[in-house]
Amino acid sequence: MLNQPYPFREVTKRDSIGIVLAGLFVAGFLVFFQPFGIYQWNTECKVLKIAGYGLVTILVLLIDFYGIRLQWISFFNEKSWKVWKEIGWVVFILLSVTIGNYLYNMWILDTATFRFHNFLVTAITTFSIGIFPTTGFVLANYIVRLRHYSKPVEIHSPVYPEFSVVELIAENEKDRLIVKSSQLLYIESADNYCTVCIQTEGRITKELIRSSLTRLESQVSVSDIIRCHRSYIVNLEQVTRISGNAQGYKLHLLGLEETIPVARKYAKQVLEVLQKA
Structure with missing residues (x-):
C-alpha cells in the first residue's frame, strides 16, 4: 500500500485558510484543555503564551507549504506521488512544528541551552496530537478513493464526421x-x-x-x-x-x-x- 499512487493536491490560496484554522485549533485546544502539564504553569500572560503555539504552527506551515513544497518541484510531483510520500510529508510537517515549538519554548522560558530531553518531550507532545489522526486520514482517504476509481466504467466513444x-x-x-x-x-x-x-x-x-x-x-x-x-x-x-x-x-x-x-x-x-x- 505504501508504494501505491496517492492523490496529489496543488498548493492553492485556500491552503492559507486551512493553515490559519489549524493554528487556531492548536491554540484553542491548548488553552482550553492545558494538557501535558501546561495547567501547572505559573507565569504572567499565561493564555497569550499558550496561544503562541498556534501562531508558531501557522508560521511553520506557511514555510512548509509556500516555501518548501512550492520550490521543491522535483519531489512534489503529481506523477510520482505515493502513499509513503504523503505520510512522510505529514511526518515532516509535524517535525518542523516540533522544532518551531521547541524554539518557542526556549524563548518564553528565556533559556539558550538545548536540552535533548526537553526537545524529546516537545516532539512527543506534538506527534501525539497530530500523527495518529493525520496518518489515519491518509490511509482512509487512499482506500476510499481507490474503491471509487477502481470500479469498472462502461463507455460509448463518440464518432465524428471526417471533415471535423x-x-x-x-x-x-x-x-x-x-x-x-x-x-x-x-x-x-x-x-x-x-x-x-x-x-x-x-x-x-x-x-x-x-x-x-x-x-x-x-x-x-x-x-x-x-x-x-x-x-x-x-x-x-x-x-x-x-x-x-x-x-x-x-x-x-x-x-x-x-x-x-x-x-x-x-x-x-x-x-x-x-x-x-
Missing part, C-alpha cells in the same frame, strides 16, 4: 496548426508551450505550439474534445477504456501506451460524455 477539424492558433496569431478531430489525441501544457499529440495512419507525432492550454481550450469547438486536467485537453473519441487508482481516473487512448489523467473536478463531465449513447 480543430484549428489551433499560437500567441503570435501567425503560427497555427490545423488537424482533423479524428486524428487529435490530446494537448498537453509544457511551460509556455503546448504539445499537440496527433495520430495519422497509426503513426504518432507531436507538435509544439506557443500558447497556454487555457487559450487553446477556447479555440476548440468540437464538444467532445475537452479539458480533463489542469495540464491536458483530451479527445474522448480516442478513449478505448478507463482505469483508475487512488489518484483518480486514467484514460487509455487508441494506439497510445501512456495514460491521460483525469482531475477530480473534470471527472463528472468526462464520464457524462463517454457514457452517452
Whole structure:
C-alpha cells in the first residue's frame, strides 16, 4: 500500500485558510484543555503564551507549504506521488512544528541551552496530537478513493464526421496548426508551450505550439474534445477504456501506451460524455 499512487493536491490560496484554522485549533485546544502539564504553569500572560503555539504552527506551515513544497518541484510531483510520500510529508510537517515549538519554548522560558530531553518531550507532545489522526486520514482517504476509481466504467466513444477539424492558433496569431478531430489525441501544457499529440495512419507525432492550454481550450469547438486536467485537453473519441487508482481516473487512448489523467473536478463531465449513447 505504501508504494501505491496517492492523490496529489496543488498548493492553492485556500491552503492559507486551512493553515490559519489549524493554528487556531492548536491554540484553542491548548488553552482550553492545558494538557501535558501546561495547567501547572505559573507565569504572567499565561493564555497569550499558550496561544503562541498556534501562531508558531501557522508560521511553520506557511514555510512548509509556500516555501518548501512550492520550490521543491522535483519531489512534489503529481506523477510520482505515493502513499509513503504523503505520510512522510505529514511526518515532516509535524517535525518542523516540533522544532518551531521547541524554539518557542526556549524563548518564553528565556533559556539558550538545548536540552535533548526537553526537545524529546516537545516532539512527543506534538506527534501525539497530530500523527495518529493525520496518518489515519491518509490511509482512509487512499482506500476510499481507490474503491471509487477502481470500479469498472462502461463507455460509448463518440464518432465524428471526417471533415471535423480543430484549428489551433499560437500567441503570435501567425503560427497555427490545423488537424482533423479524428486524428487529435490530446494537448498537453509544457511551460509556455503546448504539445499537440496527433495520430495519422497509426503513426504518432507531436507538435509544439506557443500558447497556454487555457487559450487553446477556447479555440476548440468540437464538444467532445475537452479539458480533463489542469495540464491536458483530451479527445474522448480516442478513449478505448478507463482505469483508475487512488489518484483518480486514467484514460487509455487508441494506439497510445501512456495514460491521460483525469482531475477530480473534470471527472463528472468526462464520464457524462463517454457514457452517452
